Amino acid sequence: MSVERRVLVINGVERSFLCDSEDSLAEAIRNLGLTGTKIGCGAGQCGACNVILDGKLIRSCVRKMSKVKDHSSVITIEGLGTANNLHPLQLSWMVNGGVQCGFCSPGFIVSAKALLDENPKPTRSDVRDWFQKNRNACRCTGYKQLVDAVMDAAAVMRGEKTMEDLMRKAGSSDEKVFNTRHIRPAALGKVLGETDFGDDIAVKAEGAWHLAPVTSDVAHANILNIDYSEAEKAPGVRQIITAKDVKGMNRITWPVSSIFSKADGFERPILCDTKVFRYGDVIALVAADTRKQAREAAKLVKVEYELLLAYDTVLEAMAEDAQEIHPGIPNTFLYKPRYKGKDTREIFPEAAYVVEGSSSTTMQPHMPIEPESGQAFVDKDGTLTVMYKTHGVYTSKNLIAAGVGLEPDKIRIILNPAGGTFGYALSPGYAALLGVAALATNHLVTMTMSYEEHQRYTGKRPSSYTNGRLACDKDGKIIGQELHMAFDKGCYTELADMAGKAINFAGWPYNVPNILNLSSYTFTNRAFTTAYRAPLATDVFMNYEMLVDMMAEKIGMDPWDFRYKNVLREGEILPHGRKVANYNYTKLLDLAKPKYEELKKHAKENSTPEKQLGVGISIGGFTCGSVGDRAEIMLELNPDGTVTNFCTWQDVGQGGDVGALAFTHEALRPLGLTPEQIRLVLSDTGQCPNAGYSAGSRSNIMCGSATLDAADKLLKAMKKEDGTYRTYDEMVKDGIPTKYLGVYERDPNPFASGPDDVFDENIGYAVIAQEASVGVFVTEVEVDVATGKVRVLDMHVFSDIGTVVNYTSADGQAYGGMQHSIGYALSEDFRDMKKHVNLIGAGFTFIESVPDGDHYTVTYLEEPRMDDPYGAGGGAESFQSAGHISILNAVYNASGVRMTELPATPDKVKKALDDKAKGIKRKQEKYDIGDFYGILDYLKANPVYRTE
Ligand code: FES
Ligand code: FES
Incomplete structure (x- = not known):
């Protein structure tokens, strides 16, 4: 380290400071x-x-201080505006929904300022080109709102609009917050760069x-020895924590409840002790005075391995001679x-039409812009406090308690402002790492991963x-389906109970009378698999919505007509054996029809042999939470x-804050409170009752309903005989409590639908939530025949998530979900442990890949959910459920090649086009994933029943 005194003019103020000449400008700032300048990728990519x-706009993480001259001028987000005097870009970002997790917001706003300094009147494509050229990456919003925000701010700066005009876009008022575009409370701190995310703390x-x-740099090995003697002597090192220092079981304890599971869910080590199961497993933690010292010392730890066979795919791990990754399982x-x-087997031979097809999907990385970061310490009363990014503060503490060696009530989890997660942060591993380190050192610890x-x-x-x-009768009605699915669970069972989603969604939302489905989970030596919008349903729809299109073609029907004929009508039973709350499928198809026809016409008129255009359609959706669920909130x-x-409505960028505010404001309307008179204390197990995790599209229903219950109790307690409400002082004087717990419990067995309707895992009848969100996706693509590159020209979702x-927030889920779907379909991957570990290498979806303006829309049907709070359902999952297959169906309709493996990268598409040009008939490979009928027959003949 070579220390230097440096001088910079930062936001107009001369600042002198000491730094390491090897520091980046971002680190120095x-x-x-001035932590408004964030570090995401740390590699010039985001x-x-x-x-x-x-x-000049620069990416400060890759600009060394040695390359920055003294007295240079630096403008950071902190130099743009203040809370009382916002820069138009900052306000515009807030009102246009540019802030979801908000981690990217400062970088985008500073970038937009540099653009407007150069070009005060940009077009939308100027803005998009600028963000693409400067590699501004956002994982949450789908980008459209960010372009809207720049256009609005530019208009204000040119004097064509006022700040008040922008404010009016929110459409909310003191009287009305629910069902508006009210600005989320967390947005202000984020556009100012003042919100402290994990690494800022x-x-x-x-x-x-x-x-x-x-961390492990091998995929599968026994650990023979860990030599940390050199690391211990390195400057600044305080302690090295290994599995021996863990006071508890050193396992994540996440039980698998399925009767068919051969694993109990306790196989994941917090710090690896005897084995590593994948690249990236954590073997030890080095604690030092500074991050640099800790990182340097970590490089000196030597781990001696005995390499074991590593399985990269389910097909390899399923082979008869494959060794068990977790011995005994x-x-x-x-x-x-x-x-x-x-x-x-009786239906298919008799069917008028049969289609058959295989497909495969890839591990999709969530790719938030913020990497993992968090802190932990032990309070004076011995309580372990962990602050990190999670979808479930209570879930985390329960899942790590035995592993770290504490009772759950001696653990407090607090959600740090979270730079996006999209599901992966349901896993509590990071909390466990921080927890064992704090307990082993009895010191405040902090860790940020690269x-x-x-x-x-x-x-x-x-x-x-x-x-x-898929089988159909002569009239084009589906009469049977078979789906055999093999999922890669990676190296650990975490969230293995999601396996049920695969069979629940197989055939959804069609009326299919005869079904055989089988899904399985197999360990490999890859990343463990976890939640992500519409988990497993994406795989089902990938195959099913392809088969539906193939069947329509075989019968000679339009894909829209075939779907319309077969979707469920009022009262019909879904493939999982249940009725649903809203039968909105034909309504959504009707809503989508004009756009579908318009795009088909456009494709027909504009397709050329070189640039082939086509339109695809698909239906997706997801259930909202689960039955028997419970949430508590306190007012x-x-x-x-x-x-x-x-409340523990975890705001991981989806808008937990504005959700909590909107329900509370609406429920307490008799009190006439302004939004500012409602305070939120969110996601701290030390202060909030347990509202459950924030995932699975459950929060509106669960947290909303519990809020209504608490509000009802509070209002009743405050109401006087004359109909007016007591003040706080009057409540105290009359000895009436001022705090009320709201509780909502879901019926464990709703919507029973007849004699067939028993929950029995042996036959696959599930008791699942009756509420669902639905999306019909209509997409137009252009296939470049010379390169195989697919460009999404138009993408539209027609959605019903209940009352919005x-x-x-809903738009963010919609556009963001479609953005992730485009990446899932065409570019994103996680297989290669060298290439796929950064954003660009993993195929991240930058702005140029996503349509804009009228070519990228969401239309809400808004059928109120009768039993849910103010008609609201949950929506996040549906927006990413089936957009990818609408893209692949469009590719087929454009070019005649059916892409069956994700991602459909240009090389794969080009190969398929070339084969087609040469007249080579591509056969869809049937995967060798076990004896479908044999396993089903065996399971049927050998049912398992719980004895407890
Ligand atoms: S953190 Fe600098 S470009 Fe990503
Ligand atoms: S709002 Fe852009 S990354 Fe989250």
Whole structure:
């Protein structure tokens, strides 16, 4: 380290400071406390660290201080505006829904400022080109809102609009917050760069010991020895924590409840002790005075391995001679069967039409812009406090308690402002790492992973292989389906109970009388797989919505007509054996029809032999939460007449904050509170009752309903005989409590639908939530025949998520979900442990890949959910459920090549086009994933029943 005194003019103020000449400009700025400049990728790929250096936009994470001249001018987000005097870009970002997780916002806003300094009147494509050229990456929004925000701000700066005009876009008022575009409360701090995300807290955590992980660089091995003698002697090192220092079981304890599971869910080590199971497993943590010291020392830890056979795919791990990855547990540790109606072996031979097809998906990385970061310490009463990014503060503490060696009530989890997760942060592994380190050192610890470490360490969307068949009668009515799916569970069972989703969605939302389905989970030596919008349903729809298109073609029907004929009508039973709350499928197809016809006409008129255009359609959806669920929230009347909502509605960027505000404001309307008079205390197990995790599209229903219950109790307690409401002082004087717990419990067995309707895992009848969100996707693509590159020209979702609680949040899920679907279909992957560990290598979806303006829309049907709070359902999952297959169906309709393996990268598409040109008939490979009928027959003949 070579220390230097440096001088920069930052936001107009001359600042002198000490730094290491090897520091990046981003590190130097952040060390001054200006943490609005974020570090995401740390590699010049995301623009989170954008600043304006001497009038030029740069990515400060890759600009060394040695290359920055003294007295240079630096403009950071902190130099743009203040809370009372916002820059138009900052306000515009807030009102246009540009802030979801908000981690990318400062970098985008600074980038947009540099653009407008150069070009005060940009077109939308100027804005898009600028963000593409400067590699501004956003994972949440789908980008459209960011372009809207720049256009609006530019108009204000030119004097064509006012700040008040922008504010009016929110459409909310003191009287009305619910069902508007009300600005989310967390947005202000994020556009100002003042919200402290995990690594910002680390920069300011005086005296903290910094942790660096020692991670596995092999896929599967026994650990023979760990030599940390050199590391211990390295400068600044305080302690090295290994499995021996863990006081508890050193396992994540996440039980698998399925009766068919051969694994109990306790196989994941917190710190690897005897084996590593994948690249990126954590073996030790080095604690040192500074992050650099910890990282340098971590490189000195030597791990001696005995390499074991590593399985990269389900097909390899399923082979008869494959060794067990977790000894004593078969690699395929879980089956889920589904039998409905007649045996399909009787149906298919008699069917007028049969189509058959196989497909495979890939592990999709979630790719938030913020890598993992968090802190932990032990309070004076011995309580372990962990602050990190999670979908479930209570879930985390329960899942790590035995592993770290504490009772759950001695653990407090607090959600740090979270830079996006999209599901992976349901996993509690990072909390466990921080927890064992804090307990072993009895010191405040903080750890931020590099982006590469984040990519390797966190869970991913599962990959899968599917063989499917569909049968129709002569009138084009579906009469039977078979779906055989094999999912890659990666190396650990976490969230293995999601396996049921595969059979629940097989055939959804069609009326299919006869069904045979089988899905399985198999261990491999890859990242463990976890939640991600519409988990497993994406794989089902990948195959099923392809078969539906193939069948339509075979019968000679339009794909829209075939779907319309076969979707469920009122009262019909879904493939999982249940009725649903809303039968909205024909309505959504009707809503989508004009756009579908318009795009087909456009494709027909504009397609050329070189650039072939085509339109695809698909239907997707997902259930909203689960049955038997429970949520609690607390409302408290404060002395100043305001009300505080204590709730664990985790805001991971989806808008938990504005959801909590909107329901509370609506429910307390008789009190006439303004939005500012409602305070939120969110996601701290030390202060809030347990509202459950925030995932699976459950929060609107669960947290909303519990809020209504608490509000009802509070209002009743406040109401006087004359119909007016007591003040806080009157409540106290009359001895009436000012705090009320709202509870909502879901019926464990709703919507029973007849004699067939028993929950029995042996036959695949599930008790699942009756509420669902639905999306019909209509997409137009252009296939470049010379390169195989597919461009999405138009993408539209027609959706019913019930009454919309907040439009900017819902839009964010919609556009963001479609953005992820485009990446899933065409570019994103996680297989190669060298290439796929950064954003560009993993095929991240930048702005140029996503349509804009009228070519990228969401239309809400808004059928109120009768039993749910103010008609609101949950929507996140549906927006990413089936967009990918609408793209692939469009590719087929454009070019005649059916892409069956994700991602459909240009090389694969080009090969398929070339084969077609040469007249080579491509056969869809049927995957060797086990004896479909044999396994189903065996499971049927050998049912399993719980004895407890
Ligand atoms: S470009 Fe600098 S953090 Fe990503
Ligand atoms: S709002 Fe852009 S990354 Fe989250």
